[in-house]
Every structure is written in C-alpha cells, then in structure tokens.
Amino acid sequence: MKNPIIKxxxxxxxxxxYSVVGHLEKQGxxxxxxDEYSDNDKFGKxxxxxxxxxxxxxxxxxxxxxxxxxxxxxxxLLAGDLLNQCVGSNYATTNFNIPYLGIYGAxxxxxxxxxLGACLVDAQTIDSCCAVTSSHYCSSERQFRFPxxxxxxxAPTAQWTATGSGAFVISNEGNVKITExxxxxxxxxxxxxxxxxxxxxxxxxxxxxxxxxxKSEHSPDYFDKIITGDLGFEGSEILKDxxxxxGIDIRKNHDDCGLMLFDKEKQDVHAGGxxxxxxxxxxxxxxxxxxxxxxxxxxxxxxxxxxxxxxTLFQGGSIPAICHLVHLSSR
Amino acid sequence: xxxxxxxxxxxxRAKRSPILKNCFFAFVIGGAICTLGQAFLDLYKHxxxxxxxxxxxxxxxxxFTSCLLTGLGIFDNIARVAGAGTLVPITGFANAVSxxxxxTKSEGYVLGVGAKIFTIAGPxxxxxxxxxxxxxxxxxxxxxxxx
Numbered sequence: 001m002k003n004p005i006i007k008x009x010x011x012x013x014x015x016x017x018y019s020v021v022g023h024l025e026k027q028g029x030x031x032x033x034x035d036e037y038s039d040n041d042k043f044g045k046x047x048x049x050x051x052x053x054x055x056x057x058x059x060x061x062x063x064x065x066x067x068x069x070x071x072x073x074x075x076x077l078l079a080g081d082l083l084n085q086c087v088g089s090n091y092a093t094t095n096f097n098i099p100y101l102g103i104y105g106a107x108x109x110x111x112x113x114x115x116l117g118a119c120l121v122d123a124q125t126i127d128s129c130c131a132v133t134s135s136h137y138c139s140s141e142r143q144f145r146f147p148x149x150x151x152x153x154x155a156p157t158a159q160w161t162a163t164g165s166g167a168f169v170i171s172n173e174g175n176v177k178i179t180e181x182x183x184x185x186x187x188x189x190x191x192x193x194x195x196x197x198x199x200x201x202x203x204x205x206x207x208x209x210x211x212x213x214x215k216s217e218h219s220p221d222y223f224d225k226i227i228t229g230d231l232g233f234e235g236s237e238i239l240k241d242x243x244x245x246x247g248i249d250i251r252k253n254h255d256d257c258g259l260m261l262f263d264k265e266k267q268d269v270h271a272g273g274x275x276x277x278x279x280x281x282x283x284x285x286x287x288x289x290x291x292x293x294x295x296x297x298x299x300x301x302x303x304x305x306x307x308x309x310x311x312t313l314f315q316g317g318s319i320p321a322i323c324h325l326v327h328l329s330s331r
Numbered sequence: 332x333x334x335x336x337x338x339x340x341x342x343x344r345a346k347r348s349p350i351l352k353n354c355f356f357a358f359v360i361g362g363a364i365c366t367l368g369q370a371f372l373d374l375y376k377h378x379x380x381x382x383x384x385x386x387x388x389x390x391x392x393x394x395f396t397s398c399l400l401t402g403l404g405i406f407d408n409i410a411r412v413a414g415a416g417t418l419v420p421i422t423g424f425a426n427a428v429s430x431x432x433x434x435t436k437s438e439g440y441v442l443g444v445g446a447k448i449f450t451i452a453g454p455x456x457x458x459x460x461x462x463x464x465x466x467x468x469x470x471x472x473x474x475x476x477x478x
Contacts, residue, residue, distance in 0.1 A: 047437040147434035149401045150451065151410025151417050151426045153353065156346040190334035191341060199341040203332075234345065242332070268411075 003215045006181040012121035013174030014114075014328070015069070015128075017284035018062030020055045022137065022163030025273075025281065028262045033285040034164075035062055041138060041163050048138035049087060055165035055277070056081070056092035056134045063130060063167035063284075067174075074098050074169070075126035078117050080109035081134045081276050082161070083143060088134050098130070107201075107230050108184065109133045110166065110280040111303025111324040117170040118178035118326070127171060134165035135275030144194070144310055155195040159232045160269035162261055166280025168288075176291045180216075180327035184208045186307060188320040194308070198235025198271055200319035201304040205231060205239050208302060208323040210246050218298075226250045226300045227287060228323075229279025230258030232272035235304070257282035279303055291330040299328045353414045360409070361416030368393055368420070390421055397425035402433065427451040 021034045022041040036058055038044075043054040056079060064071060077096060080103040081088035093100040105112040113131030120126050138148055140161040146152060170178070187207050191200040205228055213220065220226065231239055236256045243250060257279040258272035283301060290296040303326075308319040332340070371392050375385035400406040406426050410417040417423055431450055435443035449456060 049437075142434055146451065147430040149404060149407050149426070149430035149433055151401075151407045151413075151423065151430075153348070153411060153414045155348055188334075189332075189337045191338065196341065196345055199345070203337065238341065238344070 004182060004211055005215050006115075006119060006183075008118055008122040008179055008181065010122045010124065010172070011177040011179055012118045012170055013172060014168050014176045014178065014288060015171045015174035016063050016067035016169045017166065017288045018059050018066055019166045019281040019285040020058045020062070020164060021277075021281055024137070024267065024269075025162055025164050025261060028267060030261060030282065030286050033289070034281060035285065041136070048136055048142070049083060050091070052081060052083065052088040052134050052136040052139050052165075053091040055136070055163075056088060056132050056167070057095050059134070059165040059167035059284075060092070060096065060130055060132050063132070063169050067169040067171070069128065069169065069171070071096060071098065074128055074130050076101065076117070076120065076129040078103055078113040078129060078131045079133065080104050080113060082106065082140050088136070088139070089132070092132075092134075105303070105322055105324065106305030106307055107135075107274050107276055107279065108303035108305030108322050108324050109276045110229065110283065111301055111326050112183075114168060114170070114178065114301070114326045115181040115183060115324050117168075118181055121170050121172065122178075128169060129171075130167055130169050132165060132167035133276035133280045135161050135163070135277035137161045137163045137275075140275060154270050155193075156270055157193075157196040157198065157232075157234045158270045159197055159230065159258060159272055159274035160262065161275040162230075162258075162273040162278035162281065164275075164277035164281040166277065166282075166284035168284065174292075175294075175330050176288060177329045178326060179329050180325075182208060182212050182325040184323040184325070186320045186322050188318055190318045192313065192316070192318045194313055194319070196234060197274060197306045197319065198232040199238055200306050200308075201231055201321040201323070202235040202238040202242070204321040204323040205235075205302055205304050206242055206246070208325050209239075209243060209248060209250070212300075212325055213248055220248055220250050220253070223253055223298045223300050224296045225287070226254050226302070227279075227283075228254070228256045228302045228304055229282065230261075230272065230274045231256050231304055232258040232274060233264060234271045260286065287328075291328055294330055297329065297331045301326045301328060356412050357414045357416035357419075359416070360413035361419060364393070364416065364420050364422055393421050394425040397422040398429040401426050401429045406430075424452055424455065427455075
C-alpha cells in the first residue's frame with residue numbers, strides 16, 4: 001500500500017494565530033491566554049448566529065494583524081463552523097476581500113483547514129492563507145439539541161459545545177512548521193447516542209493514528225504532545241485504551257482540547273468541550289505559543305469530528321466520524 | 332473491532348447518570364412544587380373561589396411561574412438539579428413551550444415563534460388529544476352497549 005501521509009517538502013509555517021472566546025471559556029483554565037472575549041457571548045450582536053460570525057471576523061482580523069501581513073497579502077480564506085450551510089463562515093467572510101472556501105468537518109474542521117491550507121502553500125499554488133473555524137454554544141444547542149432555557153439534565157458522557165473562534169495564518173514565515181498531513185476517513189462504528197460523541201469519534205482517531213504510525217518514521221514517544229480535539233473524557237479514555245491493542249501507547253503524551261479548555265469538575269461541562277471552536281482556540285492560544293517559544297518541539301494535532309445531523313439521528317442513523325492529522329514542529 | 336462489539340464495549344464503560352441522586356432531588360423538588368400547588372389551591376379556596384376554579388387558578392399560577400423563571404434564565408438551573416422533579420409536573424410543559432418561544436424569537440413571530448413554539452411540546456399535545464379522542468369513542472360505545 002502506498003504511504004497515505006502527505007509530506008510537506010517546503011514546510012509551510014503558521015505565522016500567527018488569534019483566539020476569540022465566550023465567558024465560560026474565559027473562566028476556564030486557559031482563560032488568561034485568549035486574545036479576546038465577550039462577557040455575554042453576544043459580541044454586540046442581536047442573534048447567536050451573528051455573534052458567531054462576529055467571532056470569526058475578529059479572529060481573522062486579529063490573526064492577519066498579528067502576522068504582520070495585510071488583508072491583500074492573504075490569497076485564500078478556509079473557513080468552517082457547525083451551523084447549517086456553514087452560515088457562520090459565510091457571513092463572516094463577506095467582510096473580507098479575499099477568496100473563500102467553505103469547509104465542513106464538524107469538530108475536525110480546524111485540523112482540516114490547517115491541513116488543506118498547508119498543502120496549498122506547500123504546493124506553492126498560493127503564498128498564504130488564513131484558516132478559521134468557530135462554534136457557539138448557543139447557536140449549536142438550538143440546532144442540534146434543545147432551546148437554551150429548556151430545563152433538562154445532561155448525561156455524564158455529553159460534551160459542551162465551546163463558544164470561540166480561532167484563526168491561523170499559514171505562509172512561508174514563522175517558527176512553527178507544518179511538516180506532515182494525514183487526512184481521515186469517515187468511520188462509522190454504529191454509535192447512535194448524541195450524548196456520547198466521544199465514543200462516536202474515538203474510532204476515527206484510532207484509524208488515523210494507526211495509519212500514521214504504520215508508515216511514519218517516528219514512534220509515539222517522539223512527540224512532546226499528541227493532541228486530540230475534541231474527544232472529551234469518554235472518547236480520550238476509549239482512544240488510549242483501544243490503541244494499546246494496536247501496540248501504540250500514547251498515555252504519557254496525550255492531551256485533549258476538550259479537556260484543556262474547561263475545568264471538568266468545577267464548570268459542569270460533563271465530558272468536556274467540543275465544537276469547531278474548541279480545538280481552534282486551544283491550539284491558537286495555548287499550543288502554538290508553546291511551539292513558538294520552543295517549549296514544545298513536535299506535536300501531533302488530531303482534529304476529530306462527528307458528522308451527523310439531527311435529521312439522520314431521528315431516522316435511526318448512527319454517527320459517522322472523521323479525524324484529520326497535522327504534524328506541527330518547531331525543531 | 333466489529334460494530335456490534337464496539338457498541339457493547341462503549342455501553343459497558345459509559346458512566347451512568349447518578350440515578351439514586353437524581354431520584355432523590357426529583358422527589359424533593361417535585362414534591363416541593365406539588366406542595367406549593369396545594370398551598371395555592373388552599374389559598375384560593377380560602378379566598379372564596381369554588382373548588383373547580385381554584386384548581387384552574389392553581390395550574391395557571393404554576394404555569395405562569397415556570398414561564399417567568401424560564402424567561403429570567405433561572406428555570407434551567409433548577410431543572411439541572413431537579414430533573415424529573417421539574418419535568419413531570421405542569422412546570423416542565425410550560426418550560427418546554429416558553430423556552431422554545433424565547434429561542435425562536437430571532438426568526439420572527441410567524442416563522443419563528445409561531446411555527447416552532449410546539450416543537451418540543453407538540454408530541455405531547457398531539458398524542459394527548461388523540462388518546463383522549465380514542466378513550467372518548469370507547470366510552471361512548473360502552474355507554475351505547477351497557478348504558
């Protein structure tokens with residue numbers, strides 16, 4: 001079988017990243033690290049959907065400014081979110097005079113955007129691009145579950161959609177290289193419970209990790225961190241447990257964006273955070289700075305997404321999932 | 332791992348909801364709501380309202396209180412602890428309707444609130460009316476036969 005890992009010979013760089021979050025994320029363990037936040041999660045807008053677009057707008061503007069580039073230097077916007085027809089991104093990107101590709105991979109969209117952008121810059125088809133994703137607890141909850149003020153109890157395995165947007169400028173300048181990309185396959189292991197998305201997504205992460213280490217010259221120990229986003233508590237435990245069956249032990253260096261963003265005990269988020277914005281803001285504000293400062297050398301970032309819609313679930317369908325891998329390096 | 336094996340593995344390891352704790356809070360808070368309802372019923376009767384009207388007034392009071400607490404953003408915090416305690420009495424139904432109304436206001440009063448207000452409560456209304464009709468027919472037929 002041919003090697004599925006895409007090696008990026010020109011090693012494109014992440015030149016800058018920017019994060020915008022809601023109030024609950026601000027109160028979390030990484031609160032101090034975010035670039036911007038809103039006290040009431042509305043970002044000065046009158047609907048949750050507009051608030052989500054506003055987050056993306058601010059994230060893209062912030063990332064471009066940080067990178068030292070100008071808007072006209074950016075050749076492409078790769079944007080995605082969780083809303084139907086990706087409207088969060090569609091409205092946000094009308095504010096820029098930059099060509100735009102809408103992408104969807106549920107919570108894996110951040111890794112999908114980074115991977116795609118890196119491939120395009122590596123191939124020298126474009127010089128630079130900006131990858132951005134967002135999710136908003138309030139807009140997602142309405143679309144996928146119940147009204148916000150509905151009084152119900154959550155299952156212990158349920159995850160909490162993060163409110164936030166993270167943007168990354170990919171170009172040929174910067175300390176953090178993207179050296180490898182491995183796109184995921186859609187995997188369906190028969191999970192139908194929307195309150196246990198970690199379990200639905202874990203098999204896709206296992207598939208991608210197994211395929212990666214089959215062909216990679218590196219072993220799991222080579223990486224300072226192997227970060228999934230966002231399997232939450234339940235999915236992370238399943239991942240680590242089942243990978244042992246393949247002879248891959250990531251228990252020492254594994255971390256999950258959904259578990260880093262919130263304090264699972266104090267913030268009543270059950271199995272941890274999820275959503276396109278979750279891994280984006282954790283990577284943008286926490287992991288990338290550590291890579292830039294040289295405190296982390298090599299990081300495997302695995303974005304995992306549950307690819308269902310409420311309609312397919314009501315029809316009795318199970319939840320397919322996908323996991324994209326991006327290898328980041330500051331060495 | 333095959334699909335069926337994986338589903339069984341996941342179900343086996345998933346942490347269950349704390350049923351005893353949930354039952355306890357549902358009992359205490361649900362009971363408190365019912366006690367409150369009884370207090371209102373006694374109050375209305377004490378004020379000279381007849382038994383039937385006092386019952387209706389009690390329901391209206393509980394529905395109004397639930398809707399008000401939903402609008403103030405307090406109801407869901409109580410329900411997070413109370414679970415079935417707030418869901419089962421008339422309070423849960425009031426919350427299911429009013430929370431949906433608040434949520435869909437941004438899409439307008441016709442296509443938003445008007446079209447979607449009964450999204451959650453709708454099945455209860457539909458099947459309550461259907462089963463009511465069915466029992467009515469059965470009752471009517473029985474009275475014709477044995478009446």
